[in-house]
């Protein structure tokens with residue numbers, strides 16, 4: 221039987237989760253400086269919003285999110301991942317009552333992918349959010365297939381569908397099958413900035429000239445400026461809303 225348990229109740233899975241789930245993301249994802257000021261407070265305030273999916277004492281997946289206040293309009297959506305985090309932490313400190321759960325990330329261990337576990341995770345956390353009084357569930361989704369089309373604008377990519385009408389992107393498709401609708405692009409969901417050397421380390425590539433580069437697992441391109449010794453990558457995501 222599958223069970224969604226709060227991370228605080230499953231310390232025996234922590235080590236494995238750290239290894240298994242970190243390897244699912246490109247290194248640059250962990251270098252968004254906009255996240256840094258909120259990281260510790262997020263864990264402190266919203267520890268109850270971090271879960272493991274386990275089956276017979278085996279760790280299958282993990283997910284986490286944050287509660288925010290949102291008026292249901294596209295105009296009031298956070299800018300994306302980083303902005304959601306900021307809004308959640310700031311609102312908590314100001315005593316704002318949240319009405320919306322933002323599913324920030326989900327990861328299934330690599331040897332269990334493609335078996336519908338993501339659907340189990342999303343359904344379980346969505347039900348949990350509704351039980352806790354958060355009637356609206358949204359997500360700034362990182363469309364996994366977008367890395368194959370780094371030059372395509374996110375606004376265009378999100379309109380691509382298969383013959384059956386479902387999104388071309390498998391991760392968007394999973395959400396849509398579970399009743400989600402595409403709300404809006406989030407063209408600047410996260411911003412990663414580093415020196416040229418940082419980027420060479422994160423991507424295991426070399427950037428000998430100033431210019432624009434495609435990078436492994438990048439949903440868009442990386443702009444390298446050798447004179448300023450910086451590389452800037454602005455990650456686009458897509459806002460989805462669950463029914």
Ligand SMILES: CC(C)(COP(=O)(O)OP(=O)(O)OC[C@H]1O[C@@H](n2cnc3c(N)ncnc32)[C@H](O)[C@@H]1OP(=O)(O)O)[C@@H](O)C(=O)NCCC(=O)NCCS
Nearest residue numbers: 244325326327328333334335336337338339362390393394
């Ligand atoms: C995205 C992810 C959560 C999906 O979880 P999952 O349990 O494998 O999802 P499902 O079994 O429901 O499969 C969803 C779709 O993705 C496809 N898929 C699953 N694993 C895949 C893989 N490794 N490569 C390519 N496609 C894959 C499935 O075929 C399915 O597509 P379908 O509609 O044609 O059936 C999982 O692949 C993952 O953890 N990826 C790394 C972390 C990540 O990118 N998270 C999303 C951003 S927060």
